Amino acid sequence: MRSLFKTVLDQTKPVVDEGPRPDDKEAGIVSDDKEAANVSSERPPSSDGDDDSINKDAQPxxxxxxxxxxxxxxxxxxxxxxxxxxxxxxxxxxxxxxxxxxxxxxxxxxxxxxxxxxxxxxxxxxxxxxxxxxxxxxxxxxxxxxxxxxxxxxxxxxxxxxxxxxxxxxxxxxxxxxxxxxxxxxxxxxxxxxxxxxxxxxxxxxxxxxxxxxxxxxxxxxxxxxxxxxxxxxxxxxxxxxxxxxxxxxxxxxxxxxxxxxxxxxxRQKSTRTAWQSIxxxxxxxxIICVLLLSAGFTLFLLPFSIFSVQKYGWRDPTTISLIVVGFVLLVFSAFWEKYWAxxxxxxxxxxxxxxxxxxxxxxxxxxxxxxxxxxxxxxxxxxxxxxxxxxxxxxxxxxxxxxxxxxxxxxxxxxxxxxxxxxxxxxxxxxxxxxxxxxxxxxxxxxxxxxxxxxxxxxxxxxxxxxxxxxxxxxxxxxxxxxxxxxxxxxxxxxxxxxxxxxxxxxxxxxxxxxxxxxxxxxxxxxxxxxxxxxxxxxxxxxxxxxxxxxxxxxxxxxxxxxxxxxxxxxxxxxxxxxxxxxxxxxxxxxxxxxxx
Missing domain, CATH: 1.20.1250.20 (MFS general substrate transporter like domains)
Structure with a gap:
């Protein structure tokens, strides 16, 4: 296993990444030479600055x-x-x-x-x-x-x-x-x-x-x-x-x-918030509201499809129907929450x-x-x-x-x-x-x-x-x-x-x-x-x-x-x-x- 570890690392020597070369194409996005002119409207991958300093605009x-x-x-x-x-x-x-x-x-x-x-x-x-x-x-x-x-x-x-x-x-x-x-x-x-x-x-x-x-x-x-x-x-x-x-x-x-x-x-930045303000x-x-809505929605909507056979009336069982309906409603509500209120x-x-x-x-x-x-x-x-x-x-x-x-x-x-x-x-x-x-x-x-x-x-x-x-x-x-x-x-x-x-x-x-x-x-x-x-x-x-x-x-x-x-x-x-x-x-x-x- 040490030999495998050494082989991979030999292929990938540690380097200090010094940024793009002056003649690099913008963002490096091409599907071929003919398409290069058509991708300017696409969202390009971006570098985080040309130097090797810490990005002060990044999150902590x-x-x-x-x-x-x-x-x-x-x-x-x-x-x-x-x-x-x-x-x-x-x-x-x-x-x-x-x-x-x-x-x-x-x-x-x-x-x-x-x-x-x-x-x-x-x-x-x-x-x-x-x-x-x-x-x-x-x-x-x-x-x-x-x-x-x-x-x-x-x-x-x-x-x-x-x-x-x-x-x-x-x-x-x-x-x-x-x-x-x-x-x-x-x-x-x-x-x-x-x-x-x-x-x-x-x-x-x-x-x-x-x-x-x-x-x-x-x-x-x-x-x-x-x-x-x-x-x-x-x-x-x-x-x-x-x-x-x-x-x-x-x-x-x-x-x-x-x-x-x-x-x-x-x-290190010291927080000035109180405990309640941090919570x-x-x-x-x-x-957290969207996390709970999505988790509950997907789970309730999908579970009945694999447990319906053990219900008394199968697909017509009130439990089966209610789980699907509640799950679907929660998923729809999560979408509205994200769009209008979050x-x-x-x-x-x-x-x-x-x-x-x-x-x-x-x-x-x-x-x-x-x-x-x-x-x-x-x-x-x-x-x-x-x-x-x-x-x-x-x-x-x-x-x-x-x-x-x-x-x-x-x-x-x-x-x-x-x-x-x-x-x-x-x-x-x-x-x-x-x-x-x-x-x-x-x-x-x-x-x-x-x-x-x-x-x-x-x-x-x-x-x-x-x-x-x-x-x-x-x-x-x-x-x-x-x-x-x-x-x-x-x-x-x-x-x-x-x-x-x-x-x-x-x-x-x-x-x-x-x-x-x-x-x-x-x-x-x-x-x-x-x-x-x-x-x-x-x-x-x-x-x-x-x-x-x-x-x-x-x-x-x-x-x-x-x-x-x-x-x-x-x-x-x-x-x-x-x-x-x-x-x-x-x-x-x-x-x-x-x-x-x-």
Whole structure:
């Protein structure tokens, strides 16, 4: 692993970014020479000044980060990136194991059908929380936001370990995903703060490389946990490990910030507000009302689509109807609040008008929608239909993690070499993603050679790695340093909402198709057991291959997954359209960050 660390850093030597050259084209925005004259009306990415001094017009959090990069040593820079790699490594193990354990957790409460539903509220709230977090780290500082999200993640892990019902587990997932998304977000902002734009794709690829290693660990670890200490301790162990791994990066941030103050590079501003004035100020500054309206609105609107089958009257049930109506009303009210009454706007509408920012957000949303549609019950399919063991299922499910992270390194090198990114997503990333998901429509049947599944996962992973890196570089390239935290938060918001929509669609298809087909196909001797089979993964696996009950379960899986794969393939076409609207930004032609950066 040290050799991989050295190889990436050799490709991205730390430099003091000295600004654009005199002969650089304005803002560096060209799709080709003929189009250059037509983009003057577009919102260009801007540098934050031609010198290397701290931007006095920037918000305090940005000024603090610029001060840190001016005073810290190359050793501290390398150490910070190593610590981020270590954090990603531990989080990847935990998340990979948690994905495998979740069906067993829901099955322990006789609620396997809620596997997809569990992620809807937690994913949406976790995504929406990034925008107030963006304001927090811009106003208070990167280390403070990082520490807060770490605490949320630990609380979520503790609650998951202690949960005694599916409701507590769902609440724990909300805290966990707010924390997990927050840590991922703040470290991504840190990467944007400390890397030149042309190197950013490669640096992002490096920080994702832990998944190449963890794919071999999570499966055996999950199997060992299930066979030994149990799923509760599977979460409890990481509640202890997480602060041990995460706190050193916080202390490194804080120490260098203090160093900048001592050297006079950073002057701390003392607030003259009282405690009540500060509460009132930040309540409106973070637009808490809009945060609550959007979180509640999206959650209430999307949840009924995945739980309607357990209601007494299905779609006609008063609970189902009322949740949809209330959720829709809250979303409409949040829009009116933002337009007419909010003193500080939650969403930066000017940024969303930029076609590169908008297109990148659409791509992020679509990638998460299609991913959660077809993967929500994919590990269950591998175990029930293809009869793979838990550790084998883990290897198959994690091909995306290892493949996308591995392929993102040559993608980052290609972007660094050419200074462009649009062509990678337009001609390879999105088209191959569509092809891979479409092939699964054919390969979902019992008896399919596992080699075909592995082949599809590999090409899907390579395409996904290209899409993710290009999407992140695109949205950062369209912004100034002052705006980077906000645009990354916007992309995270769209990603999480996309994940919520994808999980909702998967849950709606599953609950709408699987139980009905199960009752239709089950033989007479097990008809009265359909509810147990529907709600418990272990019960589904318990029936031997060749039995009539097993054949019925497989047939029900076949029908449900067909609809999921078709839906995922269809929605991904939207991503292809979104990428065509990107500007072909030339990354080498403008400056975004200052100080001692990679």
């Amino acid at each position: 959090g940005v000024q603090k980060m610029e001060a840190i990069t001016k005073v810290w040593s190359t050793r501290d820079l390398y150490l910070a990136y190593f610590l981020i790699w270590l954090i990603y490594f531990v989080d990847a193990i935990q998340q990979g194991m948690g994905t495998i354990l979740t069906p067993y957790v829901t099955s322990a409460f006789q609620e396997h059908s809620l596997t997809a539903t569990i992620g809807v509220a937690s994913g949406i709230i976790g995504g929406i929380s990034k925008l107030p977090l963006a304001k927090l780290i811009d106003i208070w500082g990167r280390p403070q936001g990082y520490l807060l999200t770490m605490c949320c993640m630990i609380l979520g892990l503790v609650l998951m370990a202690a949960s005694n019902n599916v409701n507590t587990y769902a609440a724990a997932q909300i805290f966990y995903w707010v924390g997990y998304n927050g840590i991922s977000y703040t470290t991504t902002v840190f990467i944007a703060d400390t890397s030149a734009l042309r190197n950013r794709g490669l640096v992002l690829a490096y920080t994702s490389s832990p998944y190449i290693v963890t794919v071999w660990i999570t499966g055996p670890l999950a199997q060992s946990v299930l066979n030994g200490v149990g799923w509760r301790w599977g979460f409890g162990i990481f509640a202890i490990v997480t602060p041990i791994v995460c706190l050193p990066l916080y202390f490194l941030f804080a120490w260098n910030e203090r160093k900048a103050v001592k050297q006079g590079v950073l002057v 009132n100020h930040y309540f409106w500054e973070f637009d 003193p500080v706007k939650f969403l930066p509408w000017e940024l969303l008008k930029d076609r590169t920012v908008c297109g990148a957000c659409v791509l992020a949303a679509v990638l998460f929608i299609e991913y959660y549609i077809w993967t929500s019950y994919f590990t269950s399919f591998l175990q029930v239909v293809l009869r793979l063991e838990v550790w084998q299922t883990s290897y198959i499910a994690n091909i995306y993690s290892i493949g996308s992270c591995l392929f993102s390194i040559p993608v980052g090198l290609a972007i660094r070499h050419t200074g462009r990114f649009k062509w990678v997503a337009l001609y390879f990333g999105v088209p191959v993603t569509i092809l891979a998901i479409g092939l699964l429509i054919q390969f979902r049947h019992e008896g399919t050679n596992i080699g075909w599944i592995i082949f599809v996962e590999i090409i899907y992973a390579f395409a996904g790695g290209a899409c993710v890196i290009c999407d992140q570089v695109a949205i950062m390239a369209a912004a100034s340093h002052q705006e980077v935290a906000v645009v990354i938060a916007i992309e995270g918001l769209f990603s999480s909402i996309g994940g919520g929509i994808g999980g909702t669609v998967a849950g709606a298809i599953w609950t709408g198709v699987f139980p009905q087909k199960l009752k239709e196909y089950l033989p007479a001797e097990t008809q009265d057991q359909w509810a147990t089979i529907y709600g418990d993964l272990t019960a589904q696996i318990s029936y031997p291959v060749g039995s009539a009950t097993h054949a019925a379960i497989v047939a029900a899986y076949d029908d449900a997954l067909r609809n999921m794969f078709i839906a995922a393939t269809t929605i991904t076409i939207v991503a292809l359209v979104a990428v065509t609207f990107w500007r072909d930004i030339k990354l080498k032609d403008f400056k975004q960050v200052k100080g001692n950066v990679i």
